[in-house]
């Protein structure tokens with residue numbers, strides 16, 4: 001893995017990277033494949049057979065599964081060896097999340113324990129706090145949860161009303177308030193809670209949003225009943241109430257008034273983990289769809305023989321392939337950053353924190369792509385199953401309901417789309433992302449016909465060009481929007497529709513470029529792989545992406561560009577989204593044939 005070629009957060013929009021350096025799932029080594037198989041067997045043997053009982057929230061069941069997973073070492077694979085963890089690299093941890101993905105409610109339990117449950121303490125805990133809690137969380141002896149949301153503050157998390165007042169003796173904070181939608185609350189022992197430090201005795205005069213570690217059994221700390229939810233019914237979700245809970249000052253997490261750093265930095269990885277586990281879910285559903293479509297007969301033939309069904313199977317595979325590529329591409333970026341920070345002498349937790357922070361934008365992309373791909377794929381699985389997909393007797397209805405939460409928690413997809421855009425604009429303002437130079441080049445190309453001197457050759461020259469062109473569409477619109485925002489003509493914060501259009505283009509670019517690089521690498525390094533399958537996926541995806549970007553771009557310019565210059569923009573967008581016609585019908589039939597022959601996700 002060449003460390004010198006990796007791009008910083010958001011830089012993919014203005015630079016290209018070498019496909020030979022990209023980590024792709026075809027690159028997994030023997031050890032990673034063994035880990036994958038172990039987790040897969042665990043899901044098949046220890047989770048799936050208990051699904052009905054898990055869904056009924058049978059007392060003690062999900063925590064006991066978590067403990068069994070801990071016995072195999074899987075709750076600490078991202079933790080330092082000094083605390084009893086496995087210190088596996090980020091890509092391998094992503095693979096574990098990917099494999100645990102099809103476990104429904106257990107996935108949510110696992111992600112909460114290992115992500116938002118443990119990470120606040122790893123990132124911000126004192127040495128004493130880390131030693132007290134993390135080793136026991138790794139062994140499963142302690143279960144963890146993360147309490148940010150309140151009844152009146154969800155997306156606007158920093159508006160939390162819970163309070164923490166230091167007592168006169170300076171020994172305890174007195175916490176009051178209520179938290180809502182807390183995953184794992186029913187059996188958790190340790191709760192990271194956010195509250196506003198206020199009152200007469202401010203520590204060193206500091207106040208504001210702050211993190212605390214609370215423990216089950218603290219007087220005044222109580223739980224609400226289990227929420228009755230649409231899906232992930234086996235995952236414990238409760239409210240918590242705090243009435244004069246005395247929390248020792250040693251349980252302050254991080255610094256007073258700096259709770260927002262904990263909340264947001266932990267969410268980066270929370271978002272990434274969510275996207276990675278959606279991946280396991282939709283790949284499994286491709287398999288489920290293929291098996292059913294082969295077995296179910298109508299009009300004296302398997303439904304898999306119908307073009308309409310082949311279309312669905314192919315589209316499920318295409319979207320899964322693209323999202324899978326994006327997940328491992330981002331995992332590699334984070335891993336490389338972590339390794340670089342560690343090599344520079346940074347300690348374990350800080351290097352993890354900084355790695356995720358560097359790629360906060362990519363983490364939001366993965367959250368949105370993962371959750372929306374899963375929703376698409378599961379919806380089409382219901383359709384392929386017909387009435388059986390709608391029946392509670394099968395497991396498809398449950399998967400359909402379970403999927404839906406992913407667009408809501410860890411920051412709704414609307415909030416994440418805005419994070420994508422605001423991060424890019426912040427990087428540009430700080431001079432860390434140069435949008436100006438590529439912006440001038442695009443302008444020069446459009447106005448004066450000056451074509452950049454990058455020319456591609458080889459079997460994917462056209463595809464490399466179209467991905468470059470997609471970036472030009474974004475640069476053209478984003479550059480103009482940023483200029484108008486800076487001159488006060490456009491208040492971008494009030495123009496969310498445009499922000500949504502631009503984030504959709506950004507995600508399409510990330511996906512398209514990743515898919516292209518993966519296919520190019522497979523073509524060069526994996527001659528045993530069916531390259532015609534990969535080709536068909538890439539070309540079909542680019543065909544669709546060109547139309548999507550044309551639409552998002554047109555919507556955006558119609559929304560804010562002055563009418564007299566709209567035609568110039570429009571012709572630019574049309575030029576940059578021109579991709580030779582593909583026989584998408586034949587491509588999808590080819591892809592469906594591979595799905596059906598393998599009866600699984602075929603990559």
Ligand SMILES: Cc1cc2nc3c(=O)[nH]c(=O)nc-3n(C[C@H](O)[C@H](O)[C@H](O)COP(=O)(O)OP(=O)(O)OC[C@H]3O[C@@H](n4cnc5c(N)ncnc54)[C@H](O)[C@@H]3O)c2cc1C
Pocket residue numbers: 112145146147148149153154155156180181182183184229237405408409410411412413414415496
């Ligand atoms: C099953 C489940 C488990 C959860 N687990 C946890 C947990 O363990 N810990 C925890 O702290 N929280 C948890 N949550 C809470 C979750 O993170 C929030 O539900 C989520 O952040 C959204 O907040 P909200 O529900 O208040 O929706 P709201 O913030 O009220 O949003 C409602 C709608 O308005 C949109 N919206 C809000 N603000 C804006 C804006 N500025 N611009 C545009 N659109 C906007 C949203 O995108 C959404 O579509 C969980 C929730 C559920 C349902």
